[in-house]
Amino acid sequence: MTSDKRFPTWMNVPTLAESGVPGFGFDTWFILIGPPGMPTPVAEQISQALRKSLGDPVLRERLFNAGHVAWDKPNGLPEARGERTKQ
Numbered sequence: 001m002t003s004d005k006r007f008p009t010w011m012n013v014p015t016l017a018e019s020g021v022p023g024f025g026f027d028t029w030f031i032l033i034g035p036p037g038m039p040t041p042v043a044e045q046i047s048q049a050l051r052k053s054l055g056d057p058v059l060r061e062r063l064f065n066a067g068h069v070a071w072d073k074p075n076g077l078p079e080a081r082g083e084r085t086k087q
Helices: 040-054 057-065
Strands: none
Touching (some): 040 057
């Protein structure tokens, strides 16, 4: 388990930090990438649709059952581009 806490459905699997690698915590982040030069309005529309779908309880449950937790942190074009957003 690479995250900093045990996964709820696999509570018997220790994290790497618990297994002797202190401070280790790594979460995966999936990103949808479009072609170079994609117009920002199109990219934003796709981004909004993706964020909306990740809010669907049925999809979240399916992701969870597959061992994934839907991303709940800032998740828009600035984050995908590696830009910092104002908090």
